[in-house]
Amino acid sequence: MRLAILCLLGALAAPLAAQDRLPPAPYAYQQLKDPAQEAQAKALMESLRCLVCQGQSIADSDAPLAGDMRHEVRSKIVAGESPEAIRKWLVARYGNWVSYDPPFDGATALLWLGPLFFLALGGWLAFGRFRRGDGDGEDGA
Numbered sequence: 001m002r003l004a005i006l007c008l009l010g011a012l013a014a015p016l017a018a019q020d021r022l023p024p025a026p027y028a029y030q031q032l033k034d035p036a037q038e039a040q041a042k043a044l045m046e047s048l049r050c051l052v053c054q055g056q057s058i059a060d061s062d063a064p065l066a067g068d069m070r071h072e073v074r075s076k077i078v079a080g081e082s083p084e085a086i087r088k089w090l091v092a093r094y095g096n097w098v099s100y101d102p103p104f105d106g107a108t109a110l111l112w113l114g115p116l117f118f119l120a121l122g123g124w125l126a127f128g129r130f131r132r133g134d135g136d137g138e139d140g141a
Helices: 002-017 035-046 064-078 085-092 107-138
Strands: none
Touching: 035 085, 064 085, 085 107
């Protein structure tokens, strides 16, 4: 019985041990000294989605993972990598979801074509309703 209680308390205390106690990465909250490099990094960070918040870019998010991603972007910009190469590296690491502008492929076809399909369906239904409504009005007069 005591062993079961200890196991239960250990399982409940496990999330407390998982808290992030490490200091943030150096470039997570520190801008680059070169304004041109910081502008490149900022433009790239605003086009990348925070994987924790999902509604914010990594430039706007306070999540620790977003800070790590900002550090990676700024470090790679300082190392001379192009923003497109950094974007490709992040997409390879985290998937297309990290980008606010995912490419058109089989996995994202519904994302790109879904709104057009529903717009066409709505137009077709509205056209059918209006057409039927015109015929009903003439018979009643």
